[in-house]
Amino acid sequence: MLATMPLPFYFLIGGLVSIFLPKGVIKSSFVCLVPVIALLALLNGNWDGGFIVQFLDLELNFMRVDKLSMVFGIIFCIAAFLGNVFAFHLRESTQPFIALIYAGAAIGAVFAGDLITLFVYWELTAISSVFLIWARKTEGAYYSGMRYLIIQVLSGVVLLFGVALFFFETGSISFVKMELSSLATALIFIAFGIKCAFPFLHNWLQDSYPSATITGTVILSAFTTKLAVYALARGFPGTELLIYIGAAMTVFPIFFAEVENDLRKVLAYSLNNQLGFMVVGVGVGTELALNGTAAHAFSHILYKALLFMSVGAVLFRTGTSRASELGGLYRTMPLTATFCLIGAASISAFPLFSGFVSKSLIMSGAGKEHYEIIWLILVFASAGVLSHSGIKVPYFTFFHHDSGKRPQEAPMHMLLAMGLTAILCIYIGIFPKNLYAIMPFQVKYEPYTFEHILTQLQLLCFAILAFYILSKLKQLPSETRSINLDFDWTYRVFLPFVIRKLLLLLASTEQKGLKFFNNSLHLFLGKVYQLSGPEGVMTRILTSGTMVLFIAIILLIVLGIILF
Amino acid sequence: MKFNPYLFFEKSNRLRAVLFSFIVLCVGLFIIDFFVKRYTYFEIEGLYNFYSIYGFVMFSIIIFGSRFLRFLLGRPENFYDNKAVDSEDYPTTREK
Numbered sequence: 001m002l003a004t005m006p007l008p009f010y011f012l013i014g015g016l017v018s019i020f021l022p023k024g025v026i027k028s029s030f031v032c033l034v035p036v037i038a039l040l041a042l043l044n045g046n047w048d049g050g051f052i053v054q055f056l057d058l059e060l061n062f063m064r065v066d067k068l069s070m071v072f073g074i075i076f077c078i079a080a081f082l083g084n085v086f087a088f089h090l091r092e093s094t095q096p097f098i099a100l101i102y103a104g105a106a107i108g109a110v111f112a113g114d115l116i117t118l119f120v121y122w123e124l125t126a127i128s129s130v131f132l133i134w135a136r137k138t139e140g141a142y143y144s145g146m147r148y149l150i151i152q153v154l155s156g157v158v159l160l161f162g163v164a165l166f167f168f169e170t171g172s173i174s175f176v177k178m179e180l181s182s183l184a185t186a187l188i189f190i191a192f193g194i195k196c197a198f199p200f201l202h203n204w205l206q207d208s209y210p211s212a213t214i215t216g217t218v219i220l221s222a223f224t225t226k227l228a229v230y231a232l233a234r235g236f237p238g239t240e241l242l243i244y245i246g247a248a249m250t251v252f253p254i255f256f257a258e259v260e261n262d263l264r265k266v267l268a269y270s271l272n273n274q275l276g277f278m279v280v281g282v283g284v285g286t287e288l289a290l291n292g293t294a295a296h297a298f299s300h301i302l303y304k305a306l307l308f309m310s311v312g313a314v315l316f317r318t319g320t321s322r323a324s325e326l327g328g329l330y331r332t333m334p335l336t337a338t339f340c341l342i343g344a345a346s347i348s349a350f351p352l353f354s355g356f357v358s359k360s361l362i363m364s365g366a367g368k369e370h371y372e373i374i375w376l377i378l379v380f381a382s383a384g385v386l387s388h389s390g391i392k393v394p395y396f397t398f399f400h401h402d403s404g405k406r407p408q409e410a411p412m413h414m415l416l417a418m419g420l421t422a423i424l425c426i427y428i429g430i431f432p433k434n435l436y437a438i439m440p441f442q443v444k445y446e447p448y449t450f451e452h453i454l455t456q457l458q459l460l461c462f463a464i465l466a467f468y469i470l471s472k473l474k475q476l477p478s479e480t481r482s483i484n485l486d487f488d489w490t491y492r493v494f495l496p497f498v499i500r501k502l503l504l505l506l507a508s509t510e511q512k513g514l515k516f517f518n519n520s521l522h523l524f525l526g527k528v529y530q531l532s533g534p535e536g537v538m539t540r541i542l543t544s545g546t547m548v549l550f551i552a553i554i555l556l557i558v559l560g561i562i563l564f
Numbered sequence: 565m566k567f568n569p570y571l572f573f574e575k576s577n578r579l580r581a582v583l584f585s586f587i588v589l590c591v592g593l594f595i596i597d598f599f600v601k602r603y604t605y606f607e608i609e610g611l612y613n614f615y616s617i618y619g620f621v622m623f624s625i626i627i628f629g630s631r632f633l634r635f636l637l638g639r640p641e642n643f644y645d646n647k648a649v650d651s652e653d654y655p656t657t658r659e660k
Contacts (some may be wrong), residue, residue: 465587
């Protein structure tokens with residue numbers, strides 16, 4: 001039974017068990033162990049028939065294991081393990097529990113063979129992961145988490161609408177390749193797009209990841225967005241629109257990342273840029289490009305986690321991740337600095353590091369299909385990656401001017417997590433065949449040709465040269481405590497402002513209307529009063545004395561007429 | 565920390581040696597392109613030293629572009645006030 005249990009259940013049950021374990025080494029060890037057991041179960045299990053469950057009239061498949069879902073399943077297990085090792089010091093119940101539930105939900109969504117199961121896990125990733133933000137327990141994190149939750153749940157609701165329509169149209173709920181041709185598939189596409197941080201739908205990412213806890217950000221960085229990349233690769237491979245969306249995603253975050261001060265926000269923008277490469281791969285949709293997307297997601301999760309870990313370790317020791325307040329930490333945190341540099345080299349795609357062997361698959365995929373402009377944009381974006389993640393993050397943290405801070409080296413478990421991740425980054429870079437072996441399609445690509453190494457080194461070295469010259473000329477953007485407005489300004493400032501104004505307008509109109517109504521009523525009632533009130537002409541009651549007087553006068557008049 | 569390789573470069577002449585070798589590397593990469601026949605997807609890619617020049621120019625564009633972006637959209641850290649973590653300090657007391 002245990003061997004055939006759907007993979008997410010390992011995490012969900014593990015999470016529930018973890019609540020009852022004593023806080024400390026036992027709990028921390030247990031949450032590290034769960035992903036390892038799950039990974040072994042995944043690799044050794046026989047998943048040929050899937051895991052079919054009959055629900056009402058629908059047939060749900062909890063474990064659709066093929067090569068594509070396998071890649072993401074494996075890397076999610078590894079990421080959960082590394083993230084939990086990094087969080088070994090936690091002495092609380094919420095975050096270890098949530099880390100497992102969240103990872104389990106993401107893995108469940110990856111292996112979902114139908115859209116209903118996908119929806120359930122899709123929402124579970126949203127509802128669970130928000131606690132990693134709220135665990136920071138500050139006011140800012142509370143609001144940030146709220147915004148994150150609203151957007152993530154919205155993605156799920158849109159997905160549900162899409163799935164319902166899709167079922168209504170086709171009578172099927174199986175999660176297979178779709179055409180972007182109806183409202184149903186468009187809704188599903190948008191739901192994926194929200195989680196994948198498409199341009200204008202992306203701000204939740206840069207808002208929430210820097211707001212989470214040190215360890216929470218490392219966990220968050222691995223799952224949600226890569227789940228969306230998987231969902232796109234599964235549902236919409238070869239959709240040309242994705243090429244242009246992806247290309248836009250690679251470009252605009254570069255400029256923001258370059259001027260952001262919070263290094264975790266820089267990394268969040270950088271993550272957005274990396275997602276762009278994967279989305280382009282999905283859009284191109286050839287075997288080469290889809291292999292590239294899967295391979296890049298795999299190596300990206302590792303080096304991005306490594307970068308978030310190293311900045312997290314600095315935040316843990318110094319209490320800040322602002323570039324303006326850091327610098328010169330290589331003196332006392334040399335190991336963290338080295339791991340950060342390895343992550344930086346990997347994301348910048350230096351030869352012998354993981355990014356080099358995975359990103360080039362996507363670039364070649366776009367090149368082979370003759371997308372010249374897209375290809376030029378991707379090369380531009382590669383230089384951009386170097387500028388913010390490759391240079392800015394390690395340079396302003398560990399080198400540059402001396403901030404005067406002399407923090408201790410990161411704790412042992414953090415060094416262990418970073419070390420393991422760094423080893424994986426280098427291992428993939430040196431032995432790409434082992435990564436290529438688990439790709440969805442057969443890989444006939446050799447990254448280590450003389451000209452590929454040469455051109456990549458030319459691109460990177462001359463970009464670094466530009467950095468050196470510009471820094472000598474003091475042209476680099478200064479590190480100041482500031483933020484930059486992004487599209488989220490529209491819903492954080494502009495829309496609330498407009499709505500508030502509209503409500504005020506409505507209220508004042510209502511008041512004016514009421515006043516007019518009141519006045520008219522007064523006027524009307526006054527007239528009625530005047531006419532029909534106690535003194536009114538219409539309702540005047542004449543006294544009998546007056547009547548006698550009247551009669552006396554009339555009699556006198558009549559008498560006068562008769563007499564004269 | 566007993567052994568710290570970075571301290572080795574603290575002496576400025578050693579750092580200068582690294583910089584010098586880096587510039588030599590750049591010059592080497594620039595010259596070698598003349599002798600290499602590269603397979604290319606696009607015509608532009610085959611231009612002499614396309615990658616070097618593109619890398620250098622694009623990096624500069626990114627730097628100046630981002631400064632312009634900050635000029636347009638840069639705001640003080642407390643712009644969103646208590647509704648964001650931008651200006652708040654990380655709560656250090658808990659996780660230690």
